[in-house]
Amino acid sequence: MLRRCLLLSFWLVGLASIGDKADAADEWKLIPYGGLKYVSAANVKSFYRFTELEEKGKKLIFKSPNLVMEWEINSQAIFINKVKFVLSFPVIKPTYRSIVSVVDLAKLIDPVLRPSYIKHVGKFDTVVIDAGHGAHDSGAVGVLGYEKNYCLDTALRLEKALKKRGFKTRMTRSADKFLTLGQRVQVANSVKNAIFISVHFNSSDNRLANGIETYALAPQGTTSTNGGRASGFRKGNNRDGENIALATAVHAMAMHRMGVEDRGVKRARFNVLTGINKPAILFEGGFVTHSGDARRINTAEYREKLASTVADAIVSFRKAVGGASKRR
Numbered sequence: 001m002l003r004r005c006l007l008l009s010f011w012l013v014g015l016a017s018i019g020d021k022a023d024a025a026d027e028w029k030l031i032p033y034g035g036l037k038y039v040s041a042a043n044v045k046s047f048y049r050f051t052e053l054e055e056k057g058k059k060l061i062f063k064s065p066n067l068v069m070e071w072e073i074n075s076q077a078i079f080i081n082k083v084k085f086v087l088s089f090p091v092i093k094p095t096y097r098s099i100v101s102v103v104d105l106a107k108l109i110d111p112v113l114r115p116s117y118i119k120h121v122g123k124f125d126t127v128v129i130d131a132g133h134g135a136h137d138s139g140a141v142g143v144l145g146y147e148k149n150y151c152l153d154t155a156l157r158l159e160k161a162l163k164k165r166g167f168k169t170r171m172t173r174s175a176d177k178f179l180t181l182g183q184r185v186q187v188a189n190s191v192k193n194a195i196f197i198s199v200h201f202n203s204s205d206n207r208l209a210n211g212i213e214t215y216a217l218a219p220q221g222t223t224s225t226n227g228g229r230a231s232g233f234r235k236g237n238n239r240d241g242e243n244i245a246l247a248t249a250v251h252a253m254a255m256h257r258m259g260v261e262d263r264g265v266k267r268a269r270f271n272v273l274t275g276i277n278k279p280a281i282l283f284e285g286g287f288v289t290h291s292g293d294a295r296r297i298n299t300a301e302y303r304e305k306l307a308s309t310v311a312d313a314i315v316s317f318r319k320a321v322g323g324a325s326k327r328r
């Protein structure tokens, strides 16, 4: 799978060079439109020193030797080295120029292209692992089992995998127990020098829906990707850059390793993410309502692979953002 290998090398190697090159690049020229601020595709091309910007119908393709970014007019989906991201606002072409919102530039495109520039990256040596649902809250009811059980099993495997890689861990639950979202946030916020990962599996009325998606908290002033699951324009948790970088690291590694449908890096204001004072993501490891996904999720082998994939991604995130801390 060439495309996924490319993405991985991009995250491990390509990003540093992009960041260095962009240092002396052009300034941004802001374009007001419809109450928002935008920048042009040409401006993005020159700032990040892409060697080429090709326009093919509705598609815009930015190219560098080790990086390809694709946009589509009137679409929120973009692809960076073939991995899908969902913007807060669509790319538009109101006049002769194609433009992207400054919010998406600052909160998604830039931290993904230049993770070493992210502000506030603190040292972390601990991962708070949150197994979704529990006890009477079964989560999604799948073809072969309950979401809550898959979440707990995967979370326990992730705990082991992270310990093996030298991290400390803290579980929000280690048994079939019910916790409110507030209790989960409380656990997360009581741990210092940590990041937070909430492990879930997906469900849909559409039995054909399948694949993996990774959520980062929606930035302030934007809507979430699935409008229905948002709860207003609440304040972001102030860690937007780190959230999207963590989501990218985990999602890219999952796409590289798991061989499943790419549903993209998305944004949401899940309560479990909103109140957390540290880099946080919510990972959906497949659909328990899809026959193929459900069969895979029901095997220990798949859940073990998910756990080691997420653990390896956390190692690469720590490298990418330079947040490594000395082990005591």
Ligand SMILES: [Zn+2]
Pocket (backbone or CB within 6 Å): 132, 133, 139, 140, 147, 200, 201
């Ligand atoms: Zn869930």
